[in-house]
Amino acid sequence: MQRTGIFFVIVGGIVCTGIILSFYGNQVIFEDLIKGEGQIKVGESLIIPAELDNETQNGIYAIQIMDSKGIKAKILDPFDVEIESQSINEEDFEGQFKITTSGTYKLVIENTNDKEIKIFGVIGPEPDAGKKSLGFISLYVLIIGLIGMIIVPIYAIKNRKKSFS
Secondary structure, eight states: OHHHHHHHHHHHHHHHHHHHHHHHHHHHHHTTOEEEEEEEOTTOEEEEEEEEOTTSOEEEEEEEESSOOOEEEEEEOTTSOEEEEEEEOSSEEEEEEEOOSSEEEEEEEEEOSSSOEEEEEEEEEOOOHHHHHHHHHHHHHHHHHHHHHHHHHHHHHHHHHHHHO
């Protein structure tokens, strides 16, 4: 029975490590993203500015609509030229855009709906491959730990039957 207890401690440690990596990975991935939210009335806009460098080459933006659908999102470059435009008719939307010059890029979310809506938006540089891989690693560690949580009790039950025989 001692061996089973050790296995449970090891599997518990793996699960805890996966949870910690997951929190840390999300923190690292989202640290450079600028967030904005608000209630937007009919005909109004929510503007989220973000200072972006030319080094990353790609930017990302995401929009979550809480109450309704039917908004328009635009990305403006540092010279206020529209480089991306989308009509959004879903609750969650993610998009990418090219960063051509360093400066302040703006995510402009316009309410084209007929009622006031609550919106959450983010804009920022695309995370590099190392940051993205941290998210996958935490998922794999969690899966391994959860599989261990299934295997260890089966092992304990089999050993228990052998000790009674």
